[in-house]
Amino acid sequence: MxxxxxxxxxxxxxxxxxxxxxxxxxxSPYNKMLMPVxxxxxxxxxxxxxxxxxxxxxxVQRQVQIEGPDAARLTQILCxxxxxxxxxxxxxxxxxxxxQGALLNDPVVLKLDDNLFWLSxxxxxxxxxxxxxxxxxxxxxxxxxxxxxPLAVQGPKAEDVVAAVFGDWVRTLKFFWFxxxxxxxxxxKIARSGYSKQGGFELYLCDGSRGTDLWNIMRxxxxxxxxxxxxxxxxxxxxxxxxxxxxDTDNDTNxxxxxxxxxxxxxxxxxxxxxxxxxxxREEGPKRHQLGVVLDDATPVPGHAIWYDVTADGRKVGSxxxxxxxPRLEALIGxxxxxxxxxxxxxxxxxxxxxxxxxxxxxxxxx
Amino acid sequence: MxxxxxxxxxxxxxxxxxxxxxxxxxxSPYNKMLMPVxxxxxxxxxxxxxxxxxxxxxxVQRQVQIEGPDAARLTQILCxxxxxxxxxxxxxxxxxxxxQGALLNDPVVLKLDDNLFWLSxxxxxxxxxxxxxxxxxxxxxxxxxxxxxPLAVQGPKAEDVVAAVFGDWVRTLKFFWFxxxxxxxxxxKIARSGYSKQGGFELYLCDGSRGTDLWNIMRxxxxxxxxxxxxxxxxxxxxxxxxxxxxDTDNDTNxxxxxxxxxxxxxxxxxxxxxxxxxxxREEGPKRHQLGVVLDDATPVPGHAIWYDVTADGRKVGSxxxxxxxPRLEALIGxxxxxxxxxxxxxxxxxxxxxxxxxxxxxxxxx
Numbered sequence: 001m002x003x004x005x006x007x008x009x010x011x012x013x014x015x016x017x018x019x020x021x022x023x024x025x026x027x028s029p030y031n032k033m034l035m036p037v038x039x040x041x042x043x044x045x046x047x048x049x050x051x052x053x054x055x056x057x058x059x060v061q062r063q064v065q066i067e068g069p070d071a072a073r074l075t076q077i078l079c080x081x082x083x084x085x086x087x088x089x090x091x092x093x094x095x096x097x098x099x100q101g102a103l104l105n106d107p108v109v110l111k112l113d114d115n116l117f118w119l120s121x122x123x124x125x126x127x128x129x130x131x132x133x134x135x136x137x138x139x140x141x142x143x144x145x146x147x148x149x150p151l152a153v154q155g156p157k158a159e160d161v162v163a164a165v166f167g168d169w170v171r172t173l174k175f176f177w178f179x180x181x182x183x184x185x186x187x188x189k190i191a192r193s194g195y196s197k198q199g200g201f202e203l204y205l206c207d208g209s210r211g212t213d214l215w216n217i218m219r220x221x222x223x224x225x226x227x228x229x230x231x232x233x234x235x236x237x238x239x240x241x242x243x244x245x246x247x248d249t250d251n252d253t254n255x256x257x258x259x260x261x262x263x264x265x266x267x268x269x270x271x272x273x274x275x276x277x278x279x280x281x282r283e284e285g286p287k288r289h290q291l292g293v294v295l296d297d298a299t300p301v302p303g304h305a306i307w308y309d310v311t312a313d314g315r316k317v318g319s320x321x322x323x324x325x326x327p328r329l330e331a332l333i334g335x336x337x338x339x340x341x342x343x344x345x346x347x348x349x350x351x352x353x354x355x356x357x358x359x360x361x362x363x364x365x366x367x
Numbered sequence: 368m369x370x371x372x373x374x375x376x377x378x379x380x381x382x383x384x385x386x387x388x389x390x391x392x393x394x395s396p397y398n399k400m401l402m403p404v405x406x407x408x409x410x411x412x413x414x415x416x417x418x419x420x421x422x423x424x425x426x427v428q429r430q431v432q433i434e435g436p437d438a439a440r441l442t443q444i445l446c447x448x449x450x451x452x453x454x455x456x457x458x459x460x461x462x463x464x465x466x467q468g469a470l471l472n473d474p475v476v477l478k479l480d481d482n483l484f485w486l487s488x489x490x491x492x493x494x495x496x497x498x499x500x501x502x503x504x505x506x507x508x509x510x511x512x513x514x515x516x517p518l519a520v521q522g523p524k525a526e527d528v529v530a531a532v533f534g535d536w537v538r539t540l541k542f543f544w545f546x547x548x549x550x551x552x553x554x555x556k557i558a559r560s561g562y563s564k565q566g567g568f569e570l571y572l573c574d575g576s577r578g579t580d581l582w583n584i585m586r587x588x589x590x591x592x593x594x595x596x597x598x599x600x601x602x603x604x605x606x607x608x609x610x611x612x613x614x615d616t617d618n619d620t621n622x623x624x625x626x627x628x629x630x631x632x633x634x635x636x637x638x639x640x641x642x643x644x645x646x647x648x649r650e651e652g653p654k655r656h657q658l659g660v661v662l663d664d665a666t667p668v669p670g671h672a673i674w675y676d677v678t679a680d681g682r683k684v685g686s687x688x689x690x691x692x693x694p695r696l697e698a699l700i701g702x703x704x705x706x707x708x709x710x711x712x713x714x715x716x717x718x719x720x721x722x723x724x725x726x727x728x729x730x731x732x733x734x
Contacts, residue, residue, distance in 0.1 A: 002370070002371060002372065002391055002392055002393050002394050003369070003370065003371065003392060003393040003394075003405075004369060004370065004371035004393065004394060004395065004396075005369065005393075006673050007395055007614070007673060008611060008613075008614035008615065008673055008674065008688060008689050009395070009397070009490055009611065009613045009614045010395065010396065011673070011674075012673075024369055025369055025370060026369050026370040026371065026372075027369050027370075027371060028371065028374055028376070028377065029371075029377065029396035030376070032490075032613065038370075098495065098498055098499060098502070099498070099499065099502030099503075100498070100502075104495060123376055123399075124492060124495070125491060125492050125495070127618060128465065128471060128491070128492070128496065129495065129496075129499065131465055131466070131467070132465060132466065132496065132499060132500065133499065133503070135465070135466030135467075135640075136466075136500070136503040136504075137503075145618065244375060244376065246375075246376045246399065247374070247375035247376045248375065251494060251512065273502075306373050306374065306375055306378070306379075307375065307378075321375060322375050
């Protein structure tokens with residue numbers, strides 16, 4: 001491992017100082033910002049997420065704000081999922097594609113008002129994309145990046161902690177719905193959401209100068225439940241089958257290849273970007289699909305993998321796009337993006353640093 | 368400083384293994400790849416660039432390849448500089464803007480053939496942008512990211528080293544021109560270019576499997592001139608007044624604000640993205656400009672700065688966008704992006720971690 005720190009092209013989040021105080025030991029870049037990815041205690045961090053409550057600086061999940069008379073139309077044109085049935089204060093998980101149907105992002109889209117939306121984005125420049133499409137189509141919208149930075153509270157005890165701070169009303173929030181809130185004059189929005197299957201909330205901080213204050217409030221309120229710092233867990237998300245845009249995808253991956261079929265509405269208007277290409281792909285059948293792989297070798301290894309080639313009978317059939325030791329499965333697992341000819345149960349080999357590691361394909365999620 | 372390493376969203380360059388062998392100690396992300404930014408000997412690395420020859424893994428400088436019947440037209444539409452006078456085998460440094468005239472990138476555009484161009488890009492997703500605009504305008508082009516990764520040889524002795532490997536003909540290459548070459552069956556293009564003012568070449572490796580081979584060839588050939596590993600030097604580029612896209616710019620910076628006036632041709636066709644906005648900005652006068660600042664405090668500090676507020680008479684007037692100790696000026700220097708009301712010679716204060724550091728504005732470049 002080598003060093004990384006803030007630089008002129010790599011900004012910090014409003015929670016940066018709090019995470020340094022907590023002893024952050026590793027960062028990964030995301031949307032040209034530093035995202036904490038370790039505090040030096042992987043087992044403790046994983047355990048808190050699975051059994052307790054964990055606090056994550058996910059300020060890198062930037063908002064692309066679309067407002068104005070054409071905001072709803074532009075938002076729909078950028079999204080291949082039907083947004084017409086989205087209520088104010090509701091969010092939806094949405095694939096965004098280019099004109100060839102390749103995935104550009106998988107944000108949660110938050111509808112704040114009939115003419116006001118946030119795309120709460122994964123790692124790609126959707127501000128530029130939304131501005132460009134709006135201008136090409138001559139839409140009357142304003143597209144900006146507001147001062148909004150999410151702090152995630154995740155794990156089975158997250159609801160107790162968030163309720164202790166903001167009141168029991170948060171217990172009634174439905175999945176992906178959100179509401180305005182305030183604590184010690186810090187403006188925020190609370191959503192029931194987050195990048196894990198362990199439940200929890202994202203607190204959308206709406207004043208970047210109050211990051212440390214909000215962190216400390218949650219830290220103190222969560223003490224009775226053993227709250228501690230953490231980060232979007234590569235292990236938990238692999239076990240749970242959650243997609244990582246840009247991690248599990250390449251420049252030409254379409255939503256059907258990575259299990260997002262149910263978030264695509266092919267009967268949307270032709271003006272929606274990518275929808276005609278996706279109809280064609282659906283008709284012809286996508287060439288690849290995403291499956292899980294369980295390697296035969298069951299020796300625990302720290303960290304997680306990068307992209308490796310996958311072969312079957314000596315022929316390359318796809319790529320292993322992530323991998324980790326799963327404490328719950330007690331196995332080395334990962335996702336593969338692989339030819340449709342390969343099916344669950346098939347035997348494959350993963351080529352890792354010159355070594356062929358045999359394994360068996362299976363359906364996702366693992367758990 | 369915290370740790371960073373390759374992950375599923377952060378790929379390695381073809382020269383990665385060579386740089387690890389060389390003892391790389393720090394990376395910065397760039398175009399979702401790892402760019403080496405230190406080998407642990409800042410003074411030695413700076414000295415080699417200024418007085419000898421330095422070898423840089425700049426594989427992160429990806430190529431966006433535009434080919435097909437409409438390639439020349441799309442390339443011009445993406446660039447606010449006139450490309451009609453660009454010859455085959457010539458490159459040009461070109462601002463790319465959005466429809467509001469905000470800078471999206473400042474690539475070298477290489478014309479490989481009448482219908483084949485590479486945008487050799489700075490840190491932003493220009494593949495997505497070019498594909499999106501091509502589709503919106505219905506152009507007949509294919510836009511891809513080819514297997515091409517530059518290796519820079521920079522410094523006053525670079526020409527001797529490159530000539531020793533490829534022949535004396537490289538000495539006749541004009542600035543930003545390029546030519547096909549080959550060594551030990553490694554296909555590449557050699558351009559006289561690079562992100563420094565010390566002279567040199569970029570070797571565009573066209574076979575990603577041969578990165579270590581090419582590195583070693585240059586390393587051995589350069590031994591008589593004391594070649595060693597290095598990276599695009601923040602210090603040298605600040606002294607020399609070179610722009611860092613994304614480092615010195617924000618989402619709304621236009622080319623006139625950052626000294627790129629001479630690379631903008633306002634009489635280009637209206638269909639060029641951003642040209643109408645730039646005419647309006649030129650007419651109204653840009654609101655900010657980029658100047659240098661020399662701080663009064665002349666204590667050497669390692670590393671370089673992130674963005675700080677700049678005040679004059681207690682009022683915020685702009686931002687200091689980079690900063691470093693300059694060994695040649697023996698001063699703390701940096702760029703400011705600042706109100707047009709502020710002029711060279713004016714006194715300002717830079718707010719660094721709660722401390723006001725007084726300094727004086729001046730023209731760029733420093734050297």
